[in-house]
Amino acid sequence: MNRRLRKIALTAHVTSSVGWLGAVAVFLALAVAGLASGSAQTVRGAYLAMEVTGWFVLVPLSFASLLTGLVQSLGSTWGLFRHYWVLFKLLINVVATVLLLVHMQVIGRVADAAAVASLADGELFGMRVQLLADAAAAVLILLVAVTLSVYKPKGMTRYGWRRQQESRAGHTALTRREARAS
Numbered sequence: 001m002n003r004r005l006r007k008i009a010l011t012a013h014v015t016s017s018v019g020w021l022g023a024v025a026v027f028l029a030l031a032v033a034g035l036a037s038g039s040a041q042t043v044r045g046a047y048l049a050m051e052v053t054g055w056f057v058l059v060p061l062s063f064a065s066l067l068t069g070l071v072q073s074l075g076s077t078w079g080l081f082r083h084y085w086v087l088f089k090l091l092i093n094v095v096a097t098v099l100l101l102v103h104m105q106v107i108g109r110v111a112d113a114a115a116v117a118s119l120a121d122g123e124l125f126g127m128r129v130q131l132l133a134d135a136a137a138a139v140l141i142l143l144v145a146v147t148l149s150v151y152k153p154k155g156m157t158r159y160g161w162r163r164q165q166e167s168r169a170g171h172t173a174l175t176r177r178e179a180r181a182s
Ligand code: HEM
Pocket: 010, 013, 014, 017, 018, 021, 065, 066, 068, 069, 070, 072, 073, 076, 078, 079, 080, 086, 089, 090, 091, 092, 093, 142, 145, 146, 149, 150
């Protein structure tokens, strides 16, 4: 990728990834309101909003983050399997996306129940606590992903080392050939 394209791709990646984190923070606030509020209307509104934001904001942003992350890795010298921080982020993204899709079924059930009942008697309590705990865990794990992205810890995989040695050896051979030719 040339410099201009790289900047555009990086902007898309940061926007979708950090946007995903922000949306999960909203999700967490809604999960707290759904569990703790004494107002039936607030509880209903919270779970209905969670279902809508889940499908139309969180799921698209998680896939956009993955896709743009793959472009960033494969279109730059970072690579996908060379640095542990990139590998960890890939793992975080894939696991978080799968868990999100699984949770959308739970959110659907709670939202359906909230649409017809007040949930004031602790209905579906276990599921609602699970939504809260998982939203909190998702905020933390995405914060880890942001921190890894900014600090980019040095650790390299075996594959990364091998590729680095190969490219250094190739560079040295080229320089020698050029020196002999001149
Ligand atoms: C899990 C959610 C993710 C978050 C929150 C996230 C966040 C970020 C942020 C904030 C940056 C900018 C860092 C900087 O420029 O200093 C970044 C860069 C980067 N991300 Fe992600 N990312 C995520 C997922 C991924 C995935 C899945 C991949 C790889 C498949 C990836 C690969 C990269 C690469 C290679 C860069 C460096 C780009 C460069 O400097 O050229 N990211 N990420």
